[in-house]
Amino acid sequence: MPSKNYRDRKIDKRNPKKTILIVCEGAKTEPNYFNKFKEKLRLTSVRLEVYGEGANTNSLVEIASRRQKEALSNNEPYDSVWCVFDRDSFPSQNFNDALEKAKFHNLSVAYSNEAFEIWYLLHFNYYDTRISRADYCEKLSELITSKYTKNSADIYEKLLSKQGDAIRNAKKLLENYNPTNPEQDNPSTTVHILVEELNSLAES
Secondary structure, X not given: OOOOOHHHOOOOOOXXXXXXXXXXXXXXXXXXXXXXXXXXXXXXXXXXEEEEOOOOHHHHHXXXXXXXXXXXXXXXXXXXEEEEEEOOOXXXXXXXXXXXXXXXXXXXXXXXXXXXXXXXXXXXXXXXXXXXXXXXXHHHHHHOOOOOOOOOOOHHHHHHHHHHHXXXXXXXXXXXXXXXXXXXXXXXXXXXXXXXXXXXOOOO
């Protein structure tokens, strides 16, 4: 994980890289997954920074916005800033407020309803009925034929061959929902949008 000290970040002005900031609600699960993109894709022309804040949705958006403003004030703006968070079982207003704040600050959001693991499940099947977050780990353990634990360090590799299926399933889910009520859309996720952006930056 990159250093939490923002001012350690240096940009080569002669050969500037595309810079992407991903700020995650979870401290390990999501960062472990997205950090693998740096290892597995040849992102030589990209500076990818991933932080696991362990913060709630609204606090997360504020943290991302603050980092965005710091970068801009130092004349080192990010090309894109992403917030990764879950709907969870919190009041819908919490989730909606976070989405509105992110939009106001021009931040992109990769949300999951209810939890990030729905993105993993979509690698195997298309799910269009409500799933309790309590069932995610059990279902994943059955599908990957080994016990799934949160904060898994190798889940990216285990799912990579099915990533295209997950993207298609996630898109299909969103097509069936009213885009104005994402807090009610269980299951759903927009993680695929961030994944597609990262994949598009891979060196051939």
